[in-house]
Amino acid sequence: xxxxxxxxxxxxxxxxxxxxxxxxxxxxxxxxxxxxxxxxxxxxxxxxxxxxxxxxxxxxxxxxxxxxxxxxxxxxxxxxxxxxxxxxxxxxxxxxxxxxxxxxxxxxxxxxxxxxxxxxxxx
Amino acid sequence: xxxxxxxxxxxxxxxxxxxxxxxxxxxxxxxxxxxxxxxxxxxxxxxxxxxxxxxxxxxxxxxxxxxxxxxxxxxxxxxxxxxxxxxxxxxxxxxxxxxxxxxxxxxxxxxxxxxxxxxxxxxxxxxxxxxxxxxxxxxxxxxxxxxxxxxxxxxxx
Numbered sequence: 361x362x363x364x365x366x367x368x369x370x371x372x373x374x375x376x377x378x379x380x381x382x383x384x385x386x387x388x389x390x391x392x393x394x395x396x397x398x399x400x401x402x403x404x405x406x407x408x409x410x411x412x413x414x415x416x417x418x419x420x421x422x423x424x425x426x427x428x429x430x431x432x433x434x435x436x437x438x439x440x441x442x443x444x445x446x447x448x449x450x451x452x453x454x455x456x457x458x459x460x461x462x463x464x465x466x467x468x469x470x471x472x473x474x475x476x477x478x479x480x481x482x483x
Numbered sequence: 484x485x486x487x488x489x490x491x492x493x494x495x496x497x498x499x500x501x502x503x504x505x506x507x508x509x510x511x512x513x514x515x516x517x518x519x520x521x522x523x524x525x526x527x528x529x530x531x532x533x534x535x536x537x538x539x540x541x542x543x544x545x546x547x548x549x550x551x552x553x554x555x556x557x558x559x560x561x562x563x564x565x566x567x568x569x570x571x572x573x574x575x576x577x578x579x580x581x582x583x584x585x586x587x588x589x590x591x592x593x594x595x596x597x598x599x600x601x602x603x604x605x606x607x608x609x610x611x612x613x614x615x616x617x618x619x620x621x622x623x624x625x626x627x628x629x630x631x632x633x634x635x636x637x638x639x640x
Contacts (some may be wrong), residue, residue, distance in 0.1 A: 380552055386542045388584050396584035396592070397603065403554060410553055424552055466603065466614050467621035472618050480491045 371417070371446035373437040377411035378422045378461060379476065380429040393478065395432055398470035401464065408459025409472075413448065417456035419481040431479035434460075438475055442468055533574045536583045536593070540567050544586050555587040565606040566591040569627075579638055597638050604634075 365384045371377075381395040382388045388396040402409060414433060423429050436446045443474035451457045464472070484606035531536070546557040566583070570593075574580075579597035586592050586605060595602040601619070604627055605612040615637050623633060 382551060386539050386584075390582050390594075396582070398555075398584050398586040398592055399551070401587050403556070406554075429552065465621075466605075466612070466624075467616070470601075470603070470614075470616065471619055 369448045371413060371436050371448055375436040376414040376433040377436060377446065377458060377460065378414050378431050378433050379411050380423060381432050382396050382428055384428060395473050395476055397470040397473040401469040407454055408447065408461040409464060411458050412456040416476045418480060426482050431481055432476035433479055434472060434476055442471060500536055503602045529574050532580050534569055536580060538566060539583050543591065546585060551587065554614050556589040558591055559608060562591050562608055563591060566593060573585050595638065600637060602634055602637060
């Protein structure tokens with residue numbers, strides 16, 4: 361796949377949006393397999409939650425460090441159902457980068473975390 | 484005849500005997516005087532979940548900025564201590580302690596979970612936040628200071 365580095369793509373409803381979650385020392389994944397809601401919370405001053413569009417990247421690249429992180433995904437349609445918007449936001453070193461934008465309150469972050477599904481990579 | 488008496492016998496059995504009080508009673512006969520102020524207290528121990536949460540807090544104190552690879556701020560020692568104090572002071576309460584994690588802005592989040600009900604308490608440098616959830620829907624947003632009784636009642640069924 362070759363894309364112009366500045367070409368903005370529309371995030372489709374069936375796109376899967378990847379987010380890294382730390383799983384070791386300490387573990388941010390609960391016993392029921394869901395990630396901590398802090399994994400889907402906005403930092404102060406942040407204008408969107410950073411994710412990677414699955415079809416524009418690889419798991420190896422998205423996970424960055426497989427010894428520390430595991431990948432979870434949200435469907436673009438789900439984030440839209442919460443009143444959020446998904447915006448492709450390519451970076452110089454990460455064309456797949458996107459932002460989930462909107463009012464991500466504590467409650468919304470919890471719903472995102474509860475809905476996130478684990479990508480079975482690398483195990 | 485023994486010339487020493489050890490108070491806090493349970494600690495002698497279960498803990499560090501150096502912490503026990505040892506009296507030289509060679510010349511002092513002991514008697515079961517009901518008016519004595521000396522008593523043996525049963526020591527309190529944390530449950531395994533509380534112990535696990537406290538251990539995790541110690542690890543959070545070692546986190547550096549950007550611990551989540553997305554620029555998260557590491558929790559301060561003060562925030563970690565606030566969370567520890569809460570656990571130590573309230574460990575005996577019949578609350579469904581469940582999980583603990585740092586937040587991306589330097590806070591610590593303590594979660595309670597029981598059935599379809601959950602609660603999240605956030606400890607920050609200068610305040611607390613409390614959220615109650617029923618089936619993942621927010622039913623209360625407040626503070627620990629103002630809404631602690633609500634937290635207790637929420638899980639008291």
